[in-house]
Amino acid sequence: MWRRSISLPLLFSQVRRADELKICQSFSTEIIKPVDDESYSRRNSPFVAFVLGGPGSGKGTQCLKIAETFGFKHIGAGDLLRKEMYSGSENGAMIQKLMTEGGIAPSEVTVKLIKKAIESAESRKFLIDGFPRSEENRMVYERIIGAEPNFVLFFDCPEEVMVKRVLCRNEGRVDDNEHTVKERLKVYKAITLPVVNHYAKKGKLYKVDGTGTQEEIFERVQPVFTSLRLST
Ligand SMILES: Nc1ncnc2c1ncn2[C@@H]1O[C@H](COP(=O)(O)OP(=O)(O)OP(=O)(O)O)[C@@H](O)[C@H]1O
Ligand SMILES: O=c1ccn([C@@H]2O[C@H](COP(=O)(O)O)[C@@H](O)[C@H]2O)c(=O)[nH]1
Numbered sequence: 001m002w003r004r005s006i007s008l009p010l011l012f013s014q015v016r017r018a019d020e021l022k023i024c025q026s027f028s029t030e031i032i033k034p035v036d037d038e039s040y041s042r043r044n045s046p047f048v049a050f051v052l053g054g055p056g057s058g059k060g061t062q063c064l065k066i067a068e069t070f071g072f073k074h075i076g077a078g079d080l081l082r083k084e085m086y087s088g089s090e091n092g093a094m095i096q097k098l099m100t101e102g103g104i105a106p107s108e109v110t111v112k113l114i115k116k117a118i119e120s121a122e123s124r125k126f127l128i129d130g131f132p133r134s135e136e137n138r139m140v141y142e143r144i145i146g147a148e149p150n151f152v153l154f155f156d157c158p159e160e161v162m163v164k165r166v167l168c169r170n171e172g173r174v175d176d177n178e179h180t181v182k183e184r185l186k187v188y189k190a191i192t193l194p195v196v197n198h199y200a201k202k203g204k205l206y207k208v209d210g211t212g213t214q215e216e217i218f219e220r221v222q223p224v225f226t227s228l229r230l231s232t
């Protein structure tokens with residue numbers, strides 16, 4: 001049974017009072033509908049937080065810190081697709097092409113990989129990093145998984161900061177170049193931001209300032225997770 005020591009409506013109000021997180025500032029001013037976490041308790045479903053933000057906004061970096069500190073399993077949608085790409089699967093060439101072009105993989109492919117990762121994990125608390133990237137992704141996830149996320153963490157970061165970070169990343173990614181990052185930003189603004197907006201309207205969005213040092217950002221993120229008391 002999932003438990004936490006504080007209800008989310010109370011958490012939201014505490015966070016607002018403390019002004020530690022800038023929630024939904026540019027999307028909606030209020031949390032309209034508190035997260036219905038009790039339904040998750042009853043079904044004993046996994047606890048899922050989506051982590052969204054533009055390319056280089058720091059999603060992966062902060063997810064590693066959250067996972068280590070709060071015992072979440074980190075599932076990077078892009079990481080799953082990269083693994084699939086290098087596995088020699090029939091989808092490999094298709095994934096490589098769309099990643100190089102900054103596009104979005106077919107929803108069924110990504111959701112199937114996420115479902116497998118959730119089902120094979122021992123943890124029941126998940127951070128799903130970099131997904132959903134489109135409204136279609138979101139709807140296919142909800143249909144196949146049969147649930148919405150408990151909340152969505154969103155890193156808000158200026159474009160020039162994100163581009164600088166991506167171009168300094170040295171991990172040999174096929175998309176870490178000037179051309180692809182520009183394409184990714186276009187896709188992010190046109191196709192991913194509507195998903196962020198959707199969750200803001202539902203009162204499920206935690207918007208965090210993604211500028212500053214990694215440690216400063218983690219300071220802003222921590223209150224969200226320290227307030228959750230989920231059994232493992
Ligand atoms: N606060 C920060 N200040 C400076 N560099 C950072 C900061 N956070 C992350 N980085 C670096 O910026 C790069 C991008 O960060 P990260 O991979 O976490 O972003 P991301 O949102 O996961 O991007 P993508 O969507 O491309 O996977 C990495 O090289 C990371 O080490
Ligand atoms: O749900 C997803 C996640 C990722 N992609 C593709 O992968 C790259 C890199 O993703 P990161 O999350 O930044 O590692 C992304 O630009 C997409 O091309 C995807 O299609 N769907």
Ligand SMILES: [Mg+2]
Nearest residue numbers: 059060078130
């Ligand atoms: Mg990442």
